[in-house]
Amino acid sequence: MAKQISQETQNEAMKVAKATQKPSQTKEQTKLIAQGIEKGIAEYKKQQKAKARGRDKQRKQDLKAKSRQETSEIEFIAEAPTSSPKFPWILLAASWVGFLIYALLNGNLNI
Structure with a gap:
C-alpha cells in the first residue's frame, strides 16, 4: 500500500537534508533524514488534497442550496399573481359604468 514518492519530492528532501547536514553526520544518517523529510512532504x-476536496464538496453543497433557494423563490413569485386576476376587470367595468352615468347626466348620449 506504500505509494511511490515522486522524484521531485525526493530531490527536494535530499537538498533540505544536505542543507541541514552536520559535519560529523554519515551518508546513511543523511539518507534517513531525507526519507523522513520525504514522508513529511x-x-x-x-492533507492539502483532503482539504481541497472538503472545500470543493462544501462549495458544491452551497451551490446546490442556493439553486434550491432560487427555485423556491421563483415558484413563490409565479404563484402570487394568480390570486387577483379579477381586479383589472372590475376597474374596467367601473370605468364604463361611470362613463355611461356621466354621458346620461349631461345628455350627450342618445339611447
Missing part, C-alpha cells in the same frame, strides 16, 4: 500533500 507526502503527508503534507495528502
